[in-house]
Amino acid sequence: MAVFTPVTLDDISQWIQQFPLGKALAIKGIASGIENSNFFLTTERGEYVLTIFENLSFEQLPFYLRLMDHLATRGVLVPAPVATNAGELLAPLHGKPAAIVSKLEGRSQMDPQPVHCAAVGAMLARMHLAGLDYPLQQPNLRGLAWWNETTPLVLPYLSDDSAHLLRSEMHFQQAYAGCETYHQLQRGPVHADLFRNNVMFDGERLTGFFDFYFAGCDTWLFDVAVTVNDWCINLDTGVLDEARVRAMLDAYHAVRPFTAAEQAAWQPMLRAAALRFWLSRLYDFYQPREAEMLTPHDPTHFERILRERIATPAPGLTG
Ligand SMILES: Nc1ncnc2c1ncn2[C@@H]1O[C@H](COP(=O)(O)OP(=O)(O)OP(=O)(O)O)[C@@H](O)[C@H]1O
Numbered sequence: 101m102a103v104f105t106p107v108t109l110d111d112i113s114q115w116i117q118q119f120p121l122g123k124a125l126a127i128k129g130i131a132s133g134i135e136n137s138n139f140f141l142t143t144e145r146g147e148y149v150l151t152i153f154e155n156l157s158f159e160q161l162p163f164y165l166r167l168m169d170h171l172a173t174r175g176v177l178v179p180a181p182v183a184t185n186a187g188e189l190l191a192p193l194h195g196k197p198a199a200i201v202s203k204l205e206g207r208s209q210m211d212p213q214p215v216h217c218a219a220v221g222a223m224l225a226r227m228h229l230a231g232l233d234y235p236l237q238q239p240n241l242r243g244l245a246w247w248n249e250t251t252p253l254v255l256p257y258l259s260d261d262s263a264h265l266l267r268s269e270m271h272f273q274q275a276y277a278g279c280e281t282y283h284q285l286q287r288g289p290v291h292a293d294l295f296r297n298n299v300m301f302d303g304e305r306l307t308g309f310f311d312f313y314f315a316g317c318d319t320w321l322f323d324v325a326v327t328v329n330d331w332c333i334n335l336d337t338g339v340l341d342e343a344r345v346r347a348m349l350d351a352y353h354a355v356r357p358f359t360a361a362e363q364a365a366w367q368p369m370l371r372a373a374a375l376r377f378w379l380s381r382l383y384d385f386y387q388p389r390e391a392e393m394l395t396p397h398d399p400t401h402f403e404r405i406l407r408e409r410i411a412t413p414a415p416g417l418t419g
Pocket residue numbers: 130132133134135136137138149179201202203204205297310311313
């Protein structure tokens with residue numbers, strides 16, 4: 101059960117009138133989300149997704165929704181939020197913030213081939229460029245400051261070996277974040293969670309990125325590293341698949357060439373991206389929050405990836 105706030109057609113027959121979408125004809129809960137209540141919504145104007153935000157507030161949400169709107173307007177394939185007749189991207193429903201966005205066609209590609217990785221790399225670069233003039237600022241809320249807060253909360257649960265790895269990687273990343281190369285990296289709004297389950301494909305055609313609710317301002321290279329660490333690996337071992345890595349990075353580079361600083365920072369950034377998800381998965385595993393995490397993801401997956409990135413240099417950003 102992943103619809104936390106149930107909604108019926110009756111509930112929204114009045115509510116929908118504030119959107120230029122005609123009458124609501126059908127609504128169906130989506131089972132797979134774990135953060136929010138999501139519904140497929142059919143109206144007289146077409147197919148949409150209605151999201152009721154269970155944790156994010158009216159103050160936090162404009163950054164994400166206006167970013168999606170900004171990107172969609174510039175031709176990046178992301179769900180376009182539908183504004184109310186008063187121009188608002190959010191409207192309260194059952195006392196919680198809610199939004200309607202366009203429905204992407206297709207489905208997630210959970211067994212990606214180089215052709216899919218190339219499509220993701222090219223769209224990611226387009227997204228980064230399109231975000232350059234996005235006016236709102238919000239830090240990546242799962243960045244270094246959050247890692248610093250979270251590390252002491254999870255350390256007591258770890259074996260000596262894992263605790264040693266976590267401590268030493270935190271030292272390494274804290275030092276890296278202070279170095280000259282790091283400060284030369286290009287920055288802007290990033291998705292920060294562009295895993296296989298957050299992209300839609302129709303066959304080999306990418307139809308959109310979605311689930312922007314971990315987005316924030318951070319280095320573009322961090323976004324690339326998060327994406328490579330999920331799309332271009334053998335899921336059992338965490339080992340990078342050279343053909344998929346090359347396809348993704350070459351396609352990205354063709355749209356937005358990597359800089360010298362980014363090339364220098366690539367190996368540490370892959371480690372940072374692994375550390376970020378190791379920490380969040382440890383946190384969700386050992387400090388479960390009510391109803392939010394139904395089945396916590398396996399933290400050891402990202403511990404394995406981190407060890408692998410430390411042990412084996414990844415293919416370079418440019419081939
Ligand atoms: N704009 C969209 N177009 C088509 N399908 C969508 C769209 N948004 C969400 N979905 C569908 O709803 C499901 C859940 O959405 P989403 O992943 O954003 O939920 P969530 O609650 O944020 O969960 P999680 O954090 O687990 O990803 C997706 O797997 C996808 O099938």
